Amino acid sequence: MKLLKLVPDNTNIGFVKLRHWAFGLTALLTVLAVGATFYKGLNLGVDFVGGLMIEARFQQPPPIDKVRGVVDRLGVGDGSLQQFGDPKTVQIRLPLPEQGGAGAANAIVEKARKALMADFPGVVFSRYDTVSGKVSGELIQNGVLAVMLAVVGIAIFSWFRYEWQFGISTFVAIMHDVLMTLGFFAITQLEFDLTTVAAVLTIVGYSINDKMVIDDRIRENMRKYRKMDMKALIDLSVNETLPRTVMTSVTVLLALGALLLLGGHVLRGFTAAMMLGIIVGTYSSVYVSSSLLISLGLSPATAEKKASKTNIAAQAERTGPRDDGARP
Amino acid sequence: MLNFPRWAVAGILLPLLIGIFCSVPSFMPDSAVEKLPKFMQTRVNLGLDLSGGSHLLLEASTQDVAKQRLTNMEEQVRAELRRGDTKIAIGDISSRDGKLSFMVRNPSEVDAAVERIRPLTQGAGLTGQRDFNVEVVNSSTIVITPTQAGIDNAVKGAMEVATEVIRKRIDEMGTREPTIQQQGDNRIVVQVPGLQNPKALKDLLGQTAKLEFKLVDINANPAEVAQGRAPVGSEVLPYPGNPAGPPVIAVYRQVMVSGEDLTDAQQGYDQRGNAPIVNIRFNGAGGRKFGQVTSQNVNRPFAIILDGKVLSAPNINEPILGGSAQISGNFTVESANQLAIALRSGKLPVALTVVEERTVGPQLGADSIKAGLTASIIAVVAVAAFMFVSYGRFGVYANIAVAINVLVILGVMGILGATLTLPGIAGFVLTIGTAVDANVLIYERIREERRRGRGVVQAIEHGYKEASRTIFEANVTHAIAGGIMLALGSGPVKGFAIVLLIGIATSVFTAVTFTRLLVSRWVRAKRPTEIHI
Numbered sequence: 076m077k078l079l080k081l082v083p084d085n086t087n088i089g090f091v092k093l094r095h096w097a098f099g100l101t102a103l104l105t106v107l108a109v110g111a112t113f114y115k116g117l118n119l120g121v122d123f124v125g126g127l128m129i130e131a132r133f134q135q136p137p138p139i140d141k142v143r144g145v146v147d148r149l150g151v152g153d154g155s156l157q158q159f160g161d162p163k164t165v166q167i168r169l170p171l172p173e174q175g176g177a178g179a180a181n182a183i184v185e186k187a188r189k190a191l192m193a194d195f196p197g198v199v200f201s202r203y204d205t206v207s208g209k210v211s212g213e214l215i216q217n218g219v220l221a222v223m224l225a226v227v228g229i230a231i232f233s234w235f236r237y238e239w240q241f242g243i244s245t246f247v248a249i250m251h252d253v254l255m256t257l258g259f260f261a262i263t264q265l266e267f268d269l270t271t272v273a274a275v276l277t278i279v280g281y282s283i284n285d286k287m288v289i290d291d292r293i294r295e296n297m298r299k300y301r302k303m304d305m306k307a308l309i310d311l312s313v314n315e316t317l318p319r320t321v322m323t324s325v326t327v328l329l330a331l332g333a334l335l336l337l338g339g340h341v342l343r344g345f346t347a348a349m350m351l352g353i354i355v356g357t358y359s360s361v362y363v364s365s366s367l368l369i370s371l372g373l374s375p376a377t378a379e380k381k382a383s384k385t386n387i388a389a390q391a392e393r394t395g396p397r398d399d400g401a402r403p
Numbered sequence: 404m405l406n407f408p409r410w411a412v413a414g415i416l417l418p419l420l421i422g423i424f425c426s427v428p429s430f431m432p433d434s435a436v437e438k439l440p441k442f443m444q445t446r447v448n449l450g451l452d453l454s455g456g457s458h459l460l461l462e463a464s465t466q467d468v469a470k471q472r473l474t475n476m477e478e479q480v481r482a483e484l485r486r487g488d489t490k491i492a493i494g495d496i497s498s499r500d501g502k503l504s505f506m507v508r509n510p511s512e513v514d515a516a517v518e519r520i521r522p523l524t525q526g527a528g529l530t531g532q533r534d535f536n537v538e539v540v541n542s543s544t545i546v547i548t549p550t551q552a553g554i555d556n557a558v559k560g561a562m563e564v565a566t567e568v569i570r571k572r573i574d575e576m577g578t579r580e581p582t583i584q585q586q587g588d589n590r591i592v593v594q595v596p597g598l599q600n601p602k603a604l605k606d607l608l609g610q611t612a613k614l615e616f617k618l619v620d621i622n623a624n625p626a627e628v629a630q631g632r633a634p635v636g637s638e639v640l641p642y643p644g645n646p647a648g649p650p651v652i653a654v655y656r657q658v659m660v661s662g663e664d665l666t667d668a669q670q671g672y673d674q675r676g677n678a679p680i681v682n683i684r685f686n687g688a689g690g691r692k693f694g695q696v697t698s699q700n701v702n703r704p705f706a707i708i709l710d711g712k713v714l715s716a717p718n719i720n721e722p723i724l725g726g727s728a729q730i731s732g733n734f735t736v737e738s739a740n741q742l743a744i745a746l747r748s749g750k751l752p753v754a755l756t757v758v759e760e761r762t763v764g765p766q767l768g769a770d771s772i773k774a775g776l777t778a779s780i781i782a783v784v785a786v787a788a789f790m791f792v793s794y795g796r797f798g799v800y801a802n803i804a805v806a807i808n809v810l811v812i813l814g815v816m817g818i819l820g821a822t823l824t825l826p827g828i829a830g831f832v833l834t835i836g837t838a839v840d841a842n843v844l845i846y847e848r849i850r851e852e853r854r855r856g857r858g859v860v861q862a863i864e865h866g867y868k869e870a871s872r873t874i875f876e877a878n879v880t881h882a883i884a885g886g887i888m889l890a891l892g893s894g895p896v897k898g899f900a901i902v903l904l905i906g907i908a909t910s911v912f913t914a915v916t917f918t919r920l921l922v923s924r925w926v927r928a929k930r931p932t933e934i935h936i
Contacts, residue, residue, distance in 0.1 A: 339774030
């Protein structure tokens with residue numbers, strides 16, 4: 076049986092040579108993403124702005140204007156409506172009453188239920204969330220804190236484990252991934268809620284995984300070929316790990332694709348974010364973090380200093396790929 | 404590297420078998436699981452988003468607790484200084500800015516007053532601090548300030564009691580497997596799966612259920628009462644269902660009997676009109692007090708007060724001596740039943756408000772499980788097929804590892820009693836995708852080593868050795884992200900992180916150690932000179 080190889084053997088793509096183009100493109104896209112986030116803003120869910128979210132399931136696809144009319148007549152503030160998932164499901168967002176706490180939010184849900192029941196018999200509230208302003212403030216704080224801690228924590232880990240250049244390049248690349256994801260949510264106006272934060276953290280985790288593999292190979296090659304030019308060395312390392320990078324991205328995308336198509340509407344935004352993140356993360360591993368190492372002045376000399384401490388430096392000096400006495 | 408002594412084989416297979424074994428109950432129907440011995444009921448709990456149900460976050464106002472303490476203190480001070488033969492006359496007690504202050508009329512009695520008030524304060528915490536500070540200002544004014552330690556202590560106590568009261572109330576409602584936990588300093592999380600009517604639950608938890616019986620002040624001037632003014636020793640309370648006149652009524656401040664003296668409360672019906680009422684029964688002391696007060700006040704009305712509102716103000720037609728009474732007041736069967744439950748479980752020491760609620764209907768939950776299951780199966784099949792066409796025999800080994808990994812994750816979740824949520828299913832699917840990453844790393848490395856000209860056995864050994872380090876490093880960083888999610892995340896984020904972390908731990912084991920065992924068996928049996936990878 077002929078086995079599938081997505082990436083041919085012994086590729087030799089000059090990633091490093093392309094780095095100025097890649098940096099330019101990356102910077103442009105990042106600026107666009109940040110701009111979109113500020114200009115259009117994120118469609119924050121009730122988790123983060125507080126309020127009331129009702130997901131109503133109708134017997135028949137309802138005329139959205141009529142539903143809007145019913146919601147407006149409740150007189151509980153500005154509502155926003157959105158078709159969600161299938162055509163029979165409508166998501167209704169309402170502001171939470173300023174006063175009255177639990178009883179008041181409860182009363183609004185009941186009021187909405189009665190009013191909708193009158194016009195659309197058989198309507199069911201398949202779920203609803205009420206989040207007070209205080210709690211939503213804490214959730215947003217925790218969410219931002221979690222993402223920042225994850226990014227910084229991981230950057231510090233790779234700094235201690237390797238050289239400081241790795242820490243910085245990883246940090247920059249991950250920030251890029253996070254900002255691109257935010258931009259994606261701003262442009263698509265998909266709802267940004269707690270689950271999305273989980274998606275962002277997963278992207279951070281996955282992306283770091285990807286970068287670690289390449290960084291690890293760069294380290295290994297730095298010990299093996301001490302005299303090799305840094306640009307060539309990074310190219311070699313990225314090319315060597317390229318089959319794995321592509322294979323893993325494809326398997327993860329396959330799994331997530333199944334989830335996107337079949338996992339139900341509740342998880343759709345979450346899955347879409349992760350798929351985008353995987354693609355962005357893979358791109359940044361190859362083009363951003365590795366190439367950045369050169370701009371940051373990583374050289375075998377710095378590696379040697381650290382390596383001699385751990386005493387795993389190769390004994391022999393080499394200037395080309397090893398052959399270890401193995402026969403071709 | 405490829406030699407496994409017998410004990411190592413056992414060491415690898417045993418935990419996997421235990422994990423798989425523990426995953427079995429998750430696939431069994433409820434009735435079958437219940438028959439298993441307790442230690443074998445290692446079953447994954449379904450989160451509320453999958454089983455349907457309500458999640459409520461209740462918050463107690465700490466200011467409320469502080470205010471109540473101050474009021475209690477005020478009453479105690481007043482009672483203490485009036486007690487006994489040597490009464491100490493004081494001016495009005497002001498409770499502004501969260502502290503009490505009052506003048507002692509005779510300056511020579513200031514020290515005596517302080518002497519008598521001090522014992523009312525109590526130690527708070529381990530620092531030796533009191534819960535109130537008593538000071539003399541301007542030689543005749545006594546100021547009583549609550550300390551932070553005292554407030555913290557009171558909040559802590561109130562939260563413990565509140566959690567207990569809520570547990571009792573929910574148990575009385577007959578819901579299954581509720582989770583009630585204190586969170587932070589002043590919050591309680593309540594999770595009730597499969598609840599049909601979350602409104603009833605919230606109404607029940609929203610009631611403080613502070614019940615008091617007080618005599619109605621019939622001498623009060625109705626016009627003044629309507630304006631909210633009451634004679635000395637009385638107070639004006641709202642009376643929404645007042646059949647005669649405005650929705651207010653004047654009652655004496657002194658409490659005849661309170662809800663603390665109840666032993667039972669049941670919903671029942673009025674003998675005449677069949678209107679729903681609540682039958683209550685007092686304990687010995689309460690019954691005696693109630694009997695005494697009603698004997699002395701025949702033909703005068705008394706007010707039944709719940710959470711500061713008058714429910715009804717019936718006339719005392721004859722002394723009520725049996726130790727039981729009825730509460731009437733425009734109830735429906737449902738609201739009477741609710742009040743009975745609330746009274747049985749005691750009053751909440753502090754009012755609670757719902758600051759977050761998430762309710763998922765059972766239909767959506769069932770749909771989500773179905774969709775999640777389908778997606779997981781398709782994901783496994785797609786990944787497995789892809790691994791097979793890419794790595795042949797080695798791909799099959801990786802697939803066996805993934806299949807076992809899925810079961811072991813379920814087993815570990817069952818052992819830990821972890822909860823599977825909808826984002827958890829997403830974590831599951833993602834784990835399936837990333838679990839094979841370890842295998843991809845190893846196999847790509849073997850391919851590389853072969854290209855460099857190493858022999859089969861050497862290439863495999865090198866592939867596993869070199870890749871293991873990378874895999875370890877990559878997974879540590881991944882686990883950092885997962886750990887932060889678990890520590891800081893709430894709700895969906897947490898559910899996702901649990902699966903992710905367990906998946907990272909188990910997948911390294913199955914994908915590296917277990918597949919190495921499979922590969923080594925094959926290599927030793929066949930001694931291949933060429934591998935197809």
